Amino acid sequence: MEILQKGLALVFLFIIPATFGATNTITTSQMIRDGETMVSSDGVFELGFFKTGKLTNQYVGLWYRNIKVRRVVWVANREAPLTGAGGVLKVIEPGLLVLLNDTNGAAVWSSKSSRSVQNPIAQLLDSGNLVVRDANDERPENFLWQSFDHPTDTSIPGMKIGMNYVTGIETYLTSWKSNDDPALGDFSTHVDPTGYPQVLLKNGTEIWSRVGPWNGFGFSGGPNETGEATYKIHLVMNEKEVYVFQEIIDKSVTIALVDESGYQQRWTWVDGAQNWVKFTYLPIDSCDQYKLCGAYGKCSTNTPFCRCLDRFVPKDQEGWARSDRSNGCVRRNNLSCQGDIFLKYPGIKLPDSRNSRYIEILALEDCKAECLKDCSCMACTQLDRSKGTGCLLWLGDLIDMKDQPENGDDIYIRMSSSEAENVAGSEGKKKYVTVAVSLTSVLVIILIGTGLFLYIRKRLSYQNLRMKGQHFGSHEQNSELPLFDLSTILEATDRFSINNKLGEGGFGPVYKGMLEGGQEIAVKRLSKDSMQGLDEFKNEIIFIAKLQHRNLVRLIGGCINGEEKMLIYEYMPNKSLDMILFDQTKSMLLDWKKRFSVINGIARGLLYLHQDSQLRVIHRDLKPSNVLLDSDMNPKISDFGMARSFRENETEAKTRRVVGTYGYMSPEYAIDGMFSTKSDVFSFGVLVIEIVSGMRNRGFSHDYDNLNLIGHAWTLYKEGRSQELVDPCLAEPFYISEMLRIIHVGLLCVQKRPEDRPSMFTVVFMLSNEVVLPDAKQPGFFTEREVTIAQSSTSTNTANSANEITITMIEAR
Structure with missing residues (x-):
């Protein structure tokens, strides 16, 4: 009997496919099931089955084996997930890697091959390349198929x-x-x-x-x-x-x-x-938007974003005045093809090279000579800076250039010979003296002109800006936003018809309109009774004109006519976040995926303001009513009337004029007037808790305590009951772990001490990665309490209103 048992064990050992344990190779007699993996011989890469947030969807993927925070770097069946059943990965003749449904054996995904072999195998190489090859042929050029030919989102x-x-x-x-x-x-x-x-x-x-x-x-x-x-x-x-x-x-x-x-x-x-x-x-940054400034235009992170290259002028002067740069610029002196010269433009991102020609070994002067032989050649450069050789010729207009003074490249642009007298070093000492005198004269004139301009500006009312072609803001701010005639806005909004009214905030009412060309707009009209005035109006113009990001609302222009002051924005079909989030019926439109997307979008918008924009902006009034939603529910941060910019060396500031909305202001700002990027982080944290719970922070009440929403959320967090905070309409239990992590991130943002709160860079990182989060400390404004500064606000009733109108508080001296 013992001999028989040993014999059966040997039969079992040799007959059953070797699917247990890690291997870097499978043959036609082997397979990989859920729970089993292939591991490269050096132990770096691992291939197996994984599931995403949708627990019913199963994929075959590849990741780094010994890294705790898993990032899937390749997916086989990204367009064909296994749903509701297990899968089997195996190799079949004549040389295909296939993923089968374990229940019915149906093929879900398959590799391809243009030829067949008798003994195919699949192997996970040490490079992370999954290959199908002949078992007796390891030459890469003879691979039947390889994953490196079919990357997903990661290199x-x-x-x-x-x-x-x-x-x-x-x-x-x-x-x-x-x-x-x-x-x-x-x-x-x-x-x-x-x-x-x-x-x-x-x-x-x-x-x-x-x-x-x-x-x-x-x-x-x-x-x-x-x-x-x-x-x-x-x-x-x-x-x-x-x-x-x-x-x-x-x-x-x-x-x-x-x-x-x-x-x-x-x-x-x-x-x-x-x-x-x-x-x-x-x-x-925003200058990396493709061909933002048109041909021969150069984008800069300093306003105005778009400028013509030196010795070029706007092709469409009227369009340029309307901030429409799409037509770009042209040379002020036309080329003649014969006798043209080259001018050096240093420190730029080289233009689009799809219409170019490359000569591998050619010195710079020879490169210029080669360009002059072809009348369609507009510029050249010595391309390979590492070797000091190589010639790239641009055959046609130059587009998509960006100012990069520190690490940019030099380009030599073809110009008319009439520009030769302006080339540095082309004339003698007398020319230098002449230029120096001229520059000094021009500088004096500019200084005098600037002084006169500032003197006159103080005595001009904004009514004088009504002339068509003028723009918002002071000259030095270069906001360059078009001013619309009042008659145009009246026609677009049907004379501010009540049927077109979208809502009302601290600035005043907002109306929907349609311009003559069919463009839908939102018109924000400054109310005479508004607590926000001319300073906020100008502030909004200055900031929003200089900021460009997919998660910031776009300002189209404005209108000033006597006491009438209006801002015209792109129209957001889904209006503001608060109108959907806090509506019992409409909130059903915001499932968890949409809410998570909104949280991520707001975070990215704030990160741009705090770190990536040229101004380093503190918003100071982030709340649901200032987050607009486009047709796809993408969030756009709006209302920059209270925003403040920081210099590079500034980290925080103090103000006697505290602005913002109760329930969203950080403790150090509301009480002491101290604000920094961490003030916005606090507001963002409140927003996160509101988005997950579907409830407002202000006005929140609970049967068992007298806490506000933030205090209630922290209490549940300490007791391990954060899931009770989740909006009941989010009936998606397989997302609960993600929801709990986002609540945790929100609580980290509302911690009482600014130094304990994460930066927006860290917040974006935590939202996008399943990292180990630190314990959250007690939040600011942990309990509902009477704040004495409320008595000195502009309007006590407004401060306690349900529509969260922005308030201004003056700090006592």
């Missing part, structure tokens, strides 16, 4: 992103559809080989942002890749292929990805912090 070291001219295969990154749905999203990153290679970030088929071309060190206009000691970026270009890949120069883990919001990011795993840290991202 790992050694992966090529570009075009193979032999196979016709383009490898590029495509974002996930959402944070928990790996299906194809809207955004993609390409190495475009048209002309000279550059990196294009696309939204669908449209170019959204661009970096490049390659200058020998990195891509022109991109982050300073050479500053990182963990990796190097390489461009390979030959007759067979063109691609970019990253090389790791130490043992760190660095990846590049494009996220569902369209940002190209580079992350590195930091062992000390036990977390992923974001080192670079694109777009860097």
Whole structure:
């Protein structure tokens, strides 16, 4: 009997497929089921089944095995999830890797192959490349299929992103559809080989942002890749292929990805912090919006955003005055083709190179001579700065340039010979003296003119700005927003018909309108009884005109006529967040995915204001009524009448004029007038708790305590009952862990001490990653209590009103 048992055990050992334990290879007699994995021979990469936030959807993916915070870097069946059943991954003849439904055996996903072999295997290489090959042939050129040819949203070291001219295969990154749905999203990153290679970030088929071309060190206009000691970026270009890949120069883990919001990011795993840290991202700022300033226009983070290059003028003067830069600029003196010269324009992001020609070995002067031979050649540069050689010629107008004085490139633009007298160094000492005298004279005239302008401006009423073609704001602010005639606004709003009224805030009523061309607008009309006045009106213009971000509302223009002062915005079909969130019926439209998306959008908008914008802005009045929702429920932060900008070396400031809304102001601001970016973080934390719970902070009441919503949330958190805070209409139990994490983040933001609160950069990181969060400390304004400063507010009734009108409090001396 014992011999028989041993014999059966041996039979079982050899007959049953070897599916248990980690292996880097499977054959046609083996398979991978849920719970089993393939592991590369060096133990770095692991492939197996995983689930997203939708627990019914199952995918096959690849991740770094020994990193605790898992990031899936490749997905096989991103468009074909397994739903409601287990899966089996196996290799079949004649050489296909297939994912089967474990219940009915139906194929869910399959690799492809143009040829067949008799003994195919699937192998996970140490590079993280999953390949299907002949068991007896390890040559890469003979692989039947490889995952590196089909990347998802992430590039790992050694992966090529570009075009193979032999196979016709383009490898590029495509974002996930959402944070928990790996299906194809809207955004993609390409190495475009048209002309000279550059990196294009696309939204669908449209170019959204661009970096490049390659200058020998990195891509022109991109982050300073050479500053990182963990990796190097390489461009390979030959007759067979063109691609970019990253090389790791130490043992760190660095990846590049494009996220569902369209940002190209580079992350590195930091062992000390036990977390992923974001080192670079694109777009860097609003100037990275593709061809924002038109041909021969140059974008700058200083206002106005768009300027014509030196010795160029706007092609459409009227359009330029309306802030429409799409037609770009033209040379002030036309080219003659014969006898043209080149002028050097230093420190810029090189223009779009899709219509260009490259000569690998050519000195700069020879490069200029080559350009002059072709009348369609508009500019050239010595491209490869690392070698001091290489010639790139632009054949056509120059578009998508950006001012980068620190790490930009030099470009030599073809100009009329009549510009020769203006070239530095082309004339003798007498010319220098003449220019110096001229500049001094001009400077004196400018100073005198500025003084007169400031003197006259103080005596002019805003009624004098009614003339068509004038713009908002003081000249030095360069807001350059068009002013609409009152008659145009009256016609657009049907004379401010009550049927077109959208709502009312501290500024005054807001009306829907439609301009003659069919554009829908929202008109904010300053009320005579408003507690906000001319200062807030000007403040709104100055800030909103200089800020451009997908999560900030766009100001179109305005109207000033006597006592009438109006701001005209893009129309938001879903109005403000409070009108949906706190409405028992409409709140059903905001499922958890939409609420989470709104929270993320607001966080990104604040991060832009605090860190990425040119002004470093503190909003000071963040609340649900100041968050507008577009047709897709994307949030847009609005109302910058109370905003304040910081200089680079400023971290906080104090004011005697406390502005904001009760329930959203941080303790240090409401009581002492101290404000900083952490004041906005506090307001954001209140918003987060309100969005998750569906309840207002002010006016909240509970049967068992006298706490406000924030205090109630913290009490539940301490008792481990945070799930009781979740809005009952969010009947999605498989999201509960994510909801609890977001509540935790919100409580970290409303902690009493500003130094305990995270920055918005950290908040965005915590929202996007399942990291270990620190314990939240007691929040500010933990209990409902009477605040004596309320008695000195402009209007006690307003301060306690349900519509959360912005208030202003004057601090006693």
